[in-house]
Amino acid sequence: METTVLQDQPYKTLVHFxxxxxxxxxxxxxxxxxxxxHxxxxxxxxxxxxVRIMSTYLNSLGLPPRSNIGLVSKNCAHWLIADMAILMSGHVSVPxxxxxxxxxxxxxxxxxECKVLFVGKLDDWASMKTGVDDNVHKIAFxxxxxxxxxxxxxxTQWNDVMANYAPMKSNPVPALADLFTIIYTSGTTGNPKGxxxxxxxxxxxxxxxxRQMAHDLPETRFFSYLPLCHIAERNIVEATSIATGGTVYFAESLETFARNLAIARPTHFLAVPRIWTRFQMGVLAKMPQKKLDWILRIPILSGIVARKIRKGIGLDDAKIILTGAAPMPLSLLLWFRRLGIHIQEAYGMTENLGAVSMMPPDQIKDGTVGRxxxxxxxxxxxxxxxIMTRSRWNMVGYYREPALTAATLKDGWLYTGDVGELDEDGFLKITGRVKEMYKSPKGEYIAPAQIEFGFADNNNIEQICVTGQQLPQPIALVVLSEAARKTDRxxxxxxxxxxxxxxxxxxxxxxxxxxxxxVKEPWTVENNLMTPTMKMKRNIIDAHYGTYYEPWFSREEVVVWEE
Known part of the structure; x- marks a missing residue:
């Protein structure tokens, strides 16, 4: 890093902001x-x-310039402070x-190759710590x-560093070609890639x-709860809050999530489809659908109730409301739209900074992931x-994986692994994943994601996985919603x-x-059937249930309950 006059810079990194x-x-x-x-x-x-004191401390460790520094923690205030300290001290952030x-x-x-690791808010550090070599220098939040x-x-304790080191006085800034971060994928198949x-x-x-993210708002507020090490939260919360000078609220725990969100009242909010489904179930638990439908048909009353619901969730001030990571059922989008919650779909992946497309609020084309x-x-x-993408924000490659890089980046184009269609207006539709598609016994291609989408309107289904590559016809594994589990079979x-x-x-x-x-058991991150970003691990699900596929297929009944 070099020390330079900020006003002379023709560009602004997060450090500049x-x-x-x-x-x-x-x-x-x-x-x-x-x-x-409180x-x-x-x-x-x-x-x-x-940030400046921690930068001084990191520089005192005598690390080579541009060293990789790890960070493992749930979302919290010191996650962002530690991340900025890594950048300000001239190193590479690896969350x-x-x-x-x-x-x-x-x-x-x-x-x-991280030799330093920030350790923060964690549920079970004792077991995680077993994977950390003794030569890795740890700094605890x-x-x-x-x-x-x-x-x-x-x-090394954070507070001890704060008490014994002086703040960095200079304003070092990175060169554009420098590595900003290495983000490890969630690993739906195989080891994560950097x-x-x-x-x-x-x-x-x-x-x-x-322009579309800042929305010319005089004040921005963010609510951070999805993993900050994932590209979506890194963009929407960290990058946008620092670019706009906003305020970031955090979720303390799963139990306090609803209360924390209602207090934050964010202007920007991102949720994956499963979270939106849970919001919907929470509303319907207090007000049955038939009653809600009746109220929403009455002009004045509908506005009052819709505002009350938005406020109760904490989205009454939200201007940028996003969903991504998985297909969002149209019925769910329309359900929230009736309440004045206009969810914009967005699409991207870590390899292209999650910034391929986004639904314009004034030109909605349902069935696509935006323009x-x-x-x-x-x-x-x-x-x-x-789908292939090319932009000035594609990754430069996978860390220490030249063969994987060469297979993914070709002539400047990033091969995403997603299957889709681009219309004449520049709107993109996602229809599946190349690796998830398989041939039927007669040679026809089957795209599980498109079939799964057909079950989206059934509120009794929380998770679904279409599978059965070796069977005459597909089968679908279903995890019931919480309400359905309480209903008679x-x-x-x-x-x-x-x-x-x-x-x-x-x-x-x-x-x-x-x-x-x-199936009896929900698919979760804890049982390794879901990634931390709520994506199914299809190969692990197949390995978990695969021996039962043929016996289930041969049963007479259409709906089979796992015993």
């Missing part, structure tokens, strides 16, 4: 960390002080999922609660999406339909059969689902 807000609004609250019934507030000035097991953490630490000790008493992203990539993505962003080129393979069976009959009338003969299997 941070310096700007630290100087111009030192007393404005940047981070709000909930602890029980908040620990950290201003831009205080955040700057802590990891806080749900990793010890061996998984050990694998990515070894692969990324402070505890937010006086009755809770540091997560690792043997590590996606290398430069400062230039982030600068270009911010420049081309700033391709300015500066992004998209084309599809004429045979397989695979004949009622649920009848509902599932009705949905299946309707779906099979709309798809090709070879795509028709022969059996619905209601």
């Amino acid at each position: 941070f310096y700007e807000w630290e100087r111009s609004q030192p007393y404005k609250v940047f981070l709000r960390q909930p602890v029980g019934d 908040f620990i507030d950290i201003t831009w000035g205080e955040a700057g002080r802590q 990891f999922y806080p749900t990793l097991t010890g061996p998984q953490l050990g694998q990515v630490l070894d692969h990324s 402070p505890s937010y609660s006086p009755d809770k000790p540091s997560v690792d008493s043997e590590a 996606v290398m992203i430069t400062y230039n990539a982030m600068v270009q993505a911010i420049d081309k999406t700033h 391709v962003n300015e500066g992004m080129e998209v084309r599809t393979d004429p045979i397989t339909g695979e 004949p009622t649920i069976t009848q509902s599932l059969e009705k949905t299946l009959t309707g779906l099979n009338q709309r798809v090709h003969t070879y795509e028709r689902v022969r059996k619905l299997i209601v």
